[in-house]
Amino acid sequence: SAVISQKPSRDICQRGTSLTIQCQVDSQVTMMFWYRQQPGQSLTLIATANQGSEATYESGFVIDKFPISRPNLTFSTLTVSNMSPEDSSIYLCSAVAGAANTGELFFGEGSRLTVL
Amino acid sequence: DAKTTQPNSMESNEEEPVHLPCNHSTISGTDYIHWYRQLPSQGPEYVIHGLTSNVNNRMASLAIAEDRKSSTLILHRATLRDAAVYYCILRGSGGSNYKLTFGKGTLLTVNP
Numbered sequence: 001s002a003v004i005s006q007k008p009s010r011d012i013c014q015r016g017t018s019l020t021i022q023c024q025v026d027s028q029v030t031m032m033f034w035y036r037q038q039p040g041q042s043l044t045l046i047a048t049a050n051q052g053s054e055a056t057y058e059s060g061f062v063i064d065k066f067p068i069s070r071p072n073l074t075f076s077t078l079t080v081s082n083m084s085p086e087d088s089s090i091y092l093c094s095a096v097a098g099a100a101n102t103g104e105l106f107f108g109e110g111s112r113l114t115v116l
Numbered sequence: 117d118a119k120t121t122q123p124n125s126m127e128s129n130e131e132e133p134v135h136l137p138c139n140h141s142t143i144s145g146t147d148y149i150h151w152y153r154q155l156p157s158q159g160p161e162y163v164i165h166g167l168t169s170n171v172n173n174r175m176a177s178l179a180i181a182e183d184r185k186s187s188t189l190i191l192h193r194a195t196l197r198d199a200a201v202y203y204c205i206l207r208g209s210g211g212s213n214y215k216l217t218f219g220k221g222t223l224l225t226v227n228p
Contacts, residue, residue, distance in 0.1 A: 030214075042220050042221060045218075094159075103214075104162035105150075105216055
């Protein structure tokens with residue numbers, strides 16, 4: 001199994017600023033992902049965080065807006081840049097433990113961002 | 117990713133079994149069927165997954181149709197803590213492309 005901790009758990013941000021969310025896993029994991037969950041909606045995959053290389057972004061998400069780092073097998077960060085009220089969401093870090101093709105996906109509790 | 121179809125919501129009574137259906141008529145032969153649930157104000161949690169055979173674990177059972185075009189998540193005795201959004205997701209078998217695409221899921225309400 002894997003326990004995922006995210007910081008901050010919530011924050012209120014001003015328009016135009018940037019915020020970095022940290023994700024720490026208690027064990028080495030094969031893959032890490034970042035999701036966004038807008039109010040009342042399901043989860044949308046932002047990107048796959050690749051260790052030591054650039055993240056792989058899903059359609060509609062770009063590196064300039066959501067830069068991601070993954071310096072090692074247990075840690076990743078997501079930055080939400082130049083925020084607007086439309087970025088108000090819960091951002092969730094997730095990771096695969098065990099074999100990449102059958103392992104379950106673990107999630108953090110999420111970081112709830114409110115942009116004023 | 118192949119698409120799944122679930123009812124928007126379902127209701128159950130406490131201590132009764134719950135059968136949550138999922139249709140996935142375009143499933144490919146190597147797609148795994150995953151179920152996750154999201155309790156209020158929490159991140160999703162893994163429930164169960166399977167490929168062809170029915171699966172049981174401490175949380176639930178997964179019944180997979182013989183043609184694999186549908187599946188049913190079974191909660192044998194619903195409790196109030198099972199009230200959540202349940203997501204049925206198909207995931208390909210390519211290990212380098214492990215990612216899950218969430219649909220809208222089924223909101224399960226459990227009545228006391």
